[in-house]
């Protein structure tokens with residue numbers, strides 16, 4: 504389990520929607536002649552957890568998809584200047600296809616030029632709005648995000664639901680979400696009801712979700728791993744859509 508870190512909160516109920524705006528992030532990420540010290544620091548900033556801290560949670564998911572017949576793709580939503588996927592250690596011979604997207608053009612331009620020469624790794628960086636993913640249903644085994652939903656929810660719960668619904672539509676197996684909303688707080692429980700539940704409440708009656716919430720004692724960011732499962736027995740259809748397990752780290 505990753506060590507607990509104090510969360511760096513984005514606001515959700517203050518009426519300040521700054522963190523949901525592309526112009527805010529693009530200005531913050533701008534590079535080149537105008538780069539000041541704060542922007543250089545931004546490239547090295549870890550929201551909530553570093554890739555190294557998340558690696559023990561992601562490794563079992565990666566191991567379980569690596570031998571499957573579907574393409575071994577991991578998609579990261581709202582990757583920012585330091586995508587998790589570029590901070591993990593992967594087997595150099597692995598066939599993983601690593602896609603990181605963000606709606607901020609300067610962010611993606613910076614990543615594309617930084618990783619241009621590292622051909623051994625299968626990185627792709629894309630400018631895209633997470634509210635409308637171009638990928639097909641059930642096409643990507645692992646879809647992850649860290650702090651993106653927290654930024655988006657500042658413009659309203661419905662936008663966060665839209666993005667998490669897109670992530671859950673596209674994944675064929677796992678979702679990993681890192682959020683400052685912690686299940687052990689009232690605000691975190693509201694988040695589960697208002698954002699997670701409606702996003703996983705897919706139309707397909709043959710699907711249910713195993714949800715594992717990794718919470719820090721007394722607060723801190725929460726790492727949620729959701730596994731999309733197919734009901735094997737038709738007579739069980741219509742049962743619970745989510746099975747929630749809580750693990751302390």
Ligand SMILES: C[S@@+](CC[C@H](N)C(=O)[O-])C[C@H]1O[C@@H](n2cnc3c(N)ncnc32)[C@H](O)[C@@H]1O
Pocket residue numbers: 522523525528529548549550580581582583584585586604605606607610631632633634648649650651654655
């Ligand atoms: C709090 S930062 C987290 C960045 C990165 N995931 C990390 O952990 O360092 C939120 C990120 O979400 C991106 N973002 C916000 N709304 C988005 C949207 N609708 N589509 C794509 N990216 C978005 C922002 O550009 C920003 O990079």
